[in-house]
Amino acid sequence: MELKELYQEIILDHAKNPRNKGKCNGYNHDAKAHNPLCGDKVHIYAKLDVNKNLSDLSFEGEGCAISLASASILTDTLKGKDLQFSKKVTDDFLKMLKNKSKITLNSLSEDQITTISSLSGVQEFPMRIKCATMAWHTLLAAIEKKK
Amino acid sequence: MNIKNIKSEFPIFEQKVNGKPLVYLDSANSSQKPRAVINRISNFYETEFSNVGRSVHSLAVKATNRFEESRDKVKNYLNAKHREEIIFTKGATESINLVASSFGEKFIKEGDEILTTELEHHSNYVPWHFLRQKKGAKIKFAPVNDKGEVGIDEIKNLINSKTKIIAITHISNVTGAIVPIKKIVDLANEKNIPVLVDGTQGAPHLEIDMQELGCDFYAISCHKMYGPNGLGILYAKKKWLDELPPYQGGGGMISEVLKENVTFADTPTKFEAGTMQTAEVVAFSEAIKFIEELGIKNIHNHENEIMEYGIEQLKKNNSVKIIGDPKERGSVICFTMKGIHPHDIATILDEDGVAIRAGHHCCQILHDKLGIPATARASLGVYNSRDDMDKLSDAINNCKKIFKI
Ligand SMILES: Cc1ncc(COP(=O)(O)O)c(C=O)c1O
Numbered sequence: 001m002e003l004k005e006l007y008q009e010i011i012l013d014h015a016k017n018p019r020n021k022g023k024c025n026g027y028n029h030d031a032k033a034h035n036p037l038c039g040d041k042v043h044i045y046a047k048l049d050v051n052k053n054l055s056d057l058s059f060e061g062e063g064c065a066i067s068l069a070s071a072s073i074l075t076d077t078l079k080g081k082d083l084q085f086s087k088k089v090t091d092d093f094l095k096m097l098k099n100k101s102k103i104t105l106n107s108l109s110e111d112q113i114t115t116i117s118s119l120s121g122v123q124e125f126p127m128r129i130k131c132a133t134m135a136w137h138t139l140l141a142a143i144e145k146k147k
Numbered sequence: 148m149n150i151k152n153i154k155s156e157f158p159i160f161e162q163k164v165n166g167k168p169l170v171y172l173d174s175a176n177s178s179q180k181p182r183a184v185i186n187r188i189s190n191f192y193e194t195e196f197s198n199v200g201r202s203v204h205s206l207a208v209k210a211t212n213r214f215e216e217s218r219d220k221v222k223n224y225l226n227a228k229h230r231e232e233i234i235f236t237k238g239a240t241e242s243i244n245l246v247a248s249s250f251g252e253k254f255i256k257e258g259d260e261i262l263t264t265e266l267e268h269h270s271n272y273v274p275w276h277f278l279r280q281k282k283g284a285k286i287k288f289a290p291v292n293d294k295g296e297v298g299i300d301e302i303k304n305l306i307n308s309k310t311k312i313i314a315i316t317h318i319s320n321v322t323g324a325i326v327p328i329k330k331i332v333d334l335a336n337e338k339n340i341p342v343l344v345d346g347t348q349g350a351p352h353l354e355i356d357m358q359e360l361g362c363d364f365y366a367i368s369c370h371k372m373y374g375p376n377g378l379g380i381l382y383a384k385k386k387w388l389d390e391l392p393p394y395q396g397g398g399g400m401i402s403e404v405l406k407e408n409v410t411f412a413d414t415p416t417k418f419e420a421g422t423m424q425t426a427e428v429v430a431f432s433e434a435i436k437f438i439e440e441l442g443i444k445n446i447h448n449h450e451n452e453i454m455e456y457g458i459e460q461l462k463k464n465n466s467v468k469i470i471g472d473p474k475e476r477g478s479v480i481c482f483t484m485k486g487i488h489p490h491d492i493a494t495i496l497d498e499d500g501v502a503i504r505a506g507h508h509c510c511q512i513l514h515d516k517l518g519i520p521a522t523a524r525a526s527l528g529v530y531n532s533r534d535d536m537d538k539l540s541d542a543i544n545n546c547k548k549i550f551k552i
Pocket of ligand 1: 239268320347
């Protein structure tokens with residue numbers, strides 16, 4: 001396994017310039033998690049509107065490149081998306097890392113699929129899978145947890 | 148045996164990791180095992196194994212003798228006064244829990260103070276936290292200075308009439324600071340305060356002589372000193388062991404068991420409830436022999452030289468920041484890199500066969516104080532060489548390449 005596949009350009013870019021960082025205005029759902037093994041932290045903020053859309057989505061956190069990139073990619077991909085759809089993407093993402101399956105949702109753009117799939121390199125680094133999945137699990141927790 | 152080619156005594160180095168020779172820099176986490184220790188475990192199971200101290204058949208006698216011979220070996224190695232002062236545990240963690248629990252039960256009351264430091268591993272804090280919850284005791288933390296040390300003055304300032312025990316590490320597993328234990332014990336003695344030393348990082352690197360140090364309790368993890376996993380030692384002055392209540396109840400630790408009452412065995416058996424690690428205890432003798440043959444002072448000097456060379460190399464790299472600058476440092480180099488999280492450093496180094504640890508190393512209080520969530524740690528054992536430090540340095544440069552820094 002090549003490190004280059006783990007630390008792809010897209011991941012380094014998201015890690016160095018995370019998108020949607022901070023508390024989004026008017027969020028009504030949030031959840032946080034931390035990994036005591038390495039000290040990575042993530043806090044997801046979501047604004048779920050009456051039409052069940054994630055009309056705003058953001059995160060706060062600190063951690064390794066993989067965990068920051070993963071949280072950034074999550075918010076970038078799902079912001080503005082419908083709740084059911086977001087759950088489906090999350091499910092597919094977690095399956096991708098667990099079973100090495102591919103993400104093929106047709107309502108995501110090719111670009112978005114490439115971006116999410118850039119995290120699939122983590123599969124080959126079992127100790128780092130949690131870094132990549134933490135934000136996504138936290139999103140699911142946030143959806144269940146009204147402010 | 149010679150330190151220069153000691154790697155050949157450790158079978159683990161015969162393999163490649165990710166296609167590269169293994170550069171093992173995680174000995175503060177756990178050391179690798181010399182062939183003599185590994186062989187002793189299988190050989191014991193093949194020829195001498197049986198449960199210890201219970202049956203009268205020949206194998207039981209053999210196994211019991213080997214087990215107790217190891218106790219003597221440890222007693223001599225630590226220069227304890229009595230063989231009864233050596234208790235086998237599952238690790239330093241259990242050794243400290245034993246003291247916190249038994250000493251705490253008998254001697255700690257509400258409002259009493261336990262004096263510890265900001266350097267401590269969670270295993271020398273959480274057991275005292277239990278006591279704080281159970282008894283309403285207080286925990287005082289001697290502050291770490293900007294070099295990553297805790298000095299005698301910081302301890303002196305916090306001692307008062309309520310201080311019932313001092314619990315302090317011998318060497319920090321993060322800053323590497325060697326704590327002036329002897330001075331602290333002398334100070335505590337004047338005030339009649341017992342001292343527990345978390346010797347987990349001290350024992351593998353320093354000469355440790357209980358008569359010289361004079362501490363009341365000394366906790367050791369055998370797996371960090373070339374010995375088997377799942378084994379630890381608590382050295383405790385006999386006067387304490389005679390007085391302290393047992394830690395766990397079960398077989399072996401009793402004298403007489405009646406429906407209305409139970410009396411306990413004498414020390415050390417009183418503190419060794421249930422079936423003990425047998426092969427591990429027996430094989431630990433080989434680990435001590437290994438250390439004795441090389442000489443702990445030689446091991447210490449060797450590691451020191453390699454460590455200083457490594458620090459010199461890392462200091463040339465302007466992206467690297469070394470954590471702590473203690474006057475006396477023991478075989479640990481913690482560092483951070485600008486723009487690369489320790490976890491990413493550890494993954495990238497691993498690709499080059501360089502094994503380090505990243506995280507807070509079970510010292511969250513210290514990391515909070517330093518204001519950094521995590522560090523990367525290279526820690527040394529007798530098998531490390533200058534070449535390993537060069538490979539560390541090269542692998543660190545590779546991190547910069549991958550992160551385009
Ligand atoms: C300073 C210190 N104390 C205690 C421990 C706990 O040792 P164990 O997990 O073997 O019980 C460690 C292990 O990392 C340590 O470094």
